[in-house]
Amino acid sequence: xxxxxxxxxxxxxxxxxxxxxxxxxxxxxxxxxxxxxxxxxxxxxxxxxxxxxxxxxxxxxxxxxxxxxxxxxxxxxxxxxxxxxxxxxxxxxxxxxxxxxxxxxxxxxxxxxxxxxxxxxxxxxxxxxxxxxxxxxxxxxxxxxxxxxxxxxxxxxxxxxxxxxxxxxxxxxxxxxxxxxxxxxxxxxxxxxxxxxxxxxxxxxxxxxxxxxxxxxxxx
Amino acid sequence: xxxxxxxxxxxxxxxxxxxxxxxxxxxxxxxxxxxxxxxxxxxxxxxxxxxxxxxxxxxxxxxxxxxxxxxxxxxxxxxxxxxxxxxxxxxxxxxxxxxxxxxxxxxxxxxxxxxxxxxxxxxxxxxxxxxxxxxxxxxxxxxxxxxxxxxxxxxxxxxxxxxxxxxxxxxxxxxxxxxxxxxxxxxxxxxxxxxxxxxxxxxxxxxxxxxxxxxxxxxxxxxxxxxxxxxxxxxxxxxxxxxxxxxxxxxxxxxxxxxxxxxxxxxxxxxxxxxxxxxxxxxxxxxxxxxxxxx
Numbered sequence: 001x002x003x004x005x006x007x008x009x010x011x012x013x014x015x016x017x018x019x020x021x022x023x024x025x026x027x028x029x030x031x032x033x034x035x036x037x038x039x040x041x042x043x044x045x046x047x048x049x050x051x052x053x054x055x056x057x058x059x060x061x062x063x064x065x066x067x068x069x070x071x072x073x074x075x076x077x078x079x080x081x082x083x084x085x086x087x088x089x090x091x092x093x094x095x096x097x098x099x100x101x102x103x104x105x106x107x108x109x110x111x112x113x114x115x116x117x118x119x120x121x122x123x124x125x126x127x128x129x130x131x132x133x134x135x136x137x138x139x140x141x142x143x144x145x146x147x148x149x150x151x152x153x154x155x156x157x158x159x160x161x162x163x164x165x166x167x168x169x170x171x172x173x174x175x176x177x178x179x180x181x182x183x184x185x186x187x188x189x190x191x192x193x194x195x196x197x198x199x200x201x202x203x204x205x206x207x208x209x210x211x212x213x214x215x216x217x218x219x220x
Numbered sequence: 221x222x223x224x225x226x227x228x229x230x231x232x233x234x235x236x237x238x239x240x241x242x243x244x245x246x247x248x249x250x251x252x253x254x255x256x257x258x259x260x261x262x263x264x265x266x267x268x269x270x271x272x273x274x275x276x277x278x279x280x281x282x283x284x285x286x287x288x289x290x291x292x293x294x295x296x297x298x299x300x301x302x303x304x305x306x307x308x309x310x311x312x313x314x315x316x317x318x319x320x321x322x323x324x325x326x327x328x329x330x331x332x333x334x335x336x337x338x339x340x341x342x343x344x345x346x347x348x349x350x351x352x353x354x355x356x357x358x359x360x361x362x363x364x365x366x367x368x369x370x371x372x373x374x375x376x377x378x379x380x381x382x383x384x385x386x387x388x389x390x391x392x393x394x395x396x397x398x399x400x401x402x403x404x405x406x407x408x409x410x411x412x413x414x415x416x417x418x419x420x421x422x423x424x425x426x427x428x429x430x431x432x433x434x435x436x437x438x439x440x441x442x443x444x445x446x447x448x449x450x451x452x453x454x455x456x457x458x459x460x461x462x463x464x465x466x467x468x469x470x471x472x473x474x475x476x477x478x479x480x481x482x483x484x485x486x487x488x489x490x491x492x493x494x495x496x497x498x499x500x501x502x503x504x505x506x507x508x509x510x511x512x513x514x515x
Contacts, residue, residue: 001223001376006247007261009334009371009380009397010342010364013268016324017436019332019339020381050383053489054434056508057285059327079327104383104487126381126389127334195252 002125004145012128014073020105021051021058024124026078029067031132031142032109032120034218035150040111042091043068049104051124052096061094064107073128108134138180138189146175146193148218149203154211155181155188162209163190172196187213221246225373225414225468232410239400239410240362243369262361265331269320269343272330276319283325285507288437292319309352310449317344317448321441333364334371334380334393337436340444341394342367345402345451355405366404367397370417377469378476382429383488385479387443392424392475395447395454402455418464418471420454425471426478428486430493433504439494 003009014023033040045064047055055061059078065085066078077084085092097108105124110117121134132142135150142148149167153159160179167174173195181188198217206215222228222242231242247258275281277296282289295315298304304311317340324330324339333342346363349355355363371380374393379385399420400413408416424447432438464471485492494500505512 001221003372003375004250006243006365006368006372007265009375010262010265010368011331013265013329013331014336016327016330016336016339019334019336020383021436022336023332050488053491054431057431057434057490058436074329076329104484104489105381124381126379126384127375128332128336 003129008127008129012073014128015076015078018058019128020124020126021054021060022063023073023128024105024130025051025060025063025107026067026071026073027128027130028107028120028122028124028132029064029109030070030072031067031122031130031218032111032118033068033070035120035135035216036111036118037216038113039088040068040090041113042093042111044093044095044110046095046097046108048097048099048101048106048108051105051107052098064109065092068109068111135189137182140178140180140189140191142191142193142218146195147197149190149192149194149198149206150216150218151190151192151206152213153188153190154213155185156211159188159209159211160190163192163206163212166202166206166209167192167194170202172198172202222373224377225370225417225472228369228373229410229414238362238366238404239369239413240365240404243365243372259361262364263357266361266364268329268331269333270347272320272323272328273316273343273347275328276323277315281322281326281328283322283435283437284327285433285435285437287432287435287503288325288441289322291441292316292322306449309348310452312351313345313348313448313452314445315344316347317341317444318441320344321444325435325437325441333367334375334397335382335390337382337440338390338394338444338447340441341391341447341451342398342401344444344448345398349402349405353405359405363401363405366401366413370400370413371397374472374475378472379479385476386482386487387427387429388421388424388475389479390429391440391443391447392421392427394444395424395451396421398448398451399454399458402451403458406455406459408455408459412458414468415462415464416455416458418466418468419457419462420450421471421475422464422466423450423454425475428482428493429488430486430495431488431490432495432500433507434490434495435507438500438503
């Protein structure tokens with residue numbers, strides 16, 4: 001079941017006018033920001049399907065930029081987000097794509113600075129609910145409902161077990177887990193939704209495990 | 221966890237509790253919160269809805285595009301004149317639904333129920349019935365849980381997104397949700413709630429999502445208005461003992477299938493329907509300062 005909570009239906013509390021095109025867009029932007037982990041220097045936002053056709057009318061552009069600035073769906077600064085981004089020195093570029101996607105409300109966000117880049121593809125499935133379907137080319141499914149842990153690692157035996165053991169040691173319960181790789185033996189990604197918020201020391205400990213390249217968390 | 225309306229109704233009947241209580245109990249399990257915390261969270265949404273209705277009725281708020289605003293106030297004045305034909309409760313609900321959507325169109329703060337484009341129906345009917353049924357605050361919060369329970373089924377078995385299922389998935393769902401909750405608030409039983417939902421949604425089947433200029437304004441605001449009146453009428457019918465010949469779950473399934481076969485031009489792309497009328501195109505050109513699209 002895609003929707004688990006009554007507050008997915010009655011909610012979110014948000015700035016209008018569209019839950020999928022405004023609130024959902026803000027949430028996709030905010031997840032991208034959270035995955036990037038810091039304020040980016042530049043952002044390229046690509047809109048597909050209904051997003052591409054109607055983003056101006058729905059404020060999808062200001063909402064997604066608001067999310068990148070770490071604003072929540074009800075933050076009234078969303079209305080001024082493009083101006084605020086400019087003041088903060090973030091270069092923003094928007095692209096209307098013609099390509100057909102599986103879901104009509106799809107956005108791709110690329111964020112970057114001198115230290116690195118990140119690419120996230122998110123879909124807004126209705127009522128403000130979103131899913132992240134791609135991260136740096138990896139296919140994944142992330143509801144954004146629960147704290148989640150993303151671990152980039154080498155595709156070697158034992159890597160998954162070591163992360164799972166460490167979570168068990170800290171008594172952190174796993175609600176949902178997915179593992180993906182681009183090709184055998186290359187870089188791989190673990191997506192783990194957990195029941196508790198993850199503290200900094202746990203993330204650091206995971207990064208010190210063998211074959212682990214990077215660990216990032218996303219809070220509820 | 222209930223997966224469809226028949227399981228929801230069955231749970232309520234077997235435990236002899238209202239639909240709202242089934243939803244609250246499930247939410248406690250899902251979130252791991254206390255009952256008080258769950259109710260508190262919903263009460264916040266109720267406050268936001270109330271503020272939006274009040275703002276829309278007081279200010280006659282105008283949207284940035286100028287396409288919508290001020291109609292909620294017009295209706296209130298008309299009701300006060302005593303000349304209304306449809307009756308005070310229905311028109312008050314219509315006015316309060318419009319108020320909410322006018323605030324939404326002006327990028328004001330609202331609570332999505334189940335979406336922002338359909339945010340007027342549930343609070344519109346609730347705050348209109350407050351005058352007539354004089355519910356406690358707790359009963360008003362319960363109204364939202366009952367609406368939410370039916371919306372939960374629609375969202376998981378069909379869709380609540382205009383881009384995926386057309387307006388029937390948004391205002392259609394909202395009308396059905398509100399209708400079911402009205403029945404409970406008015407003292408009806410869970411089965412009557414399901415019939416009300418089915419009757420309301422049946423009358424929204426096939427409704428396309430065709431917003432002019434892609435804005436959540438025309439026809440969204442007025443569809444919420446009529447959605448609110450359908451919700452009250454359907455609830456009255458169910459309370460009178462009228463049953464839907466097609467069970468609620470099958471109506472929801474039909475809505476899903478209709479949405480699947482609806483052309484993309486009619487699913488929130490501003491390419492067909494009212495958006496593609498000569499006036500719709502003219503408004504679009506004016507708002508964005510772009511040349512008129514000939515298609």
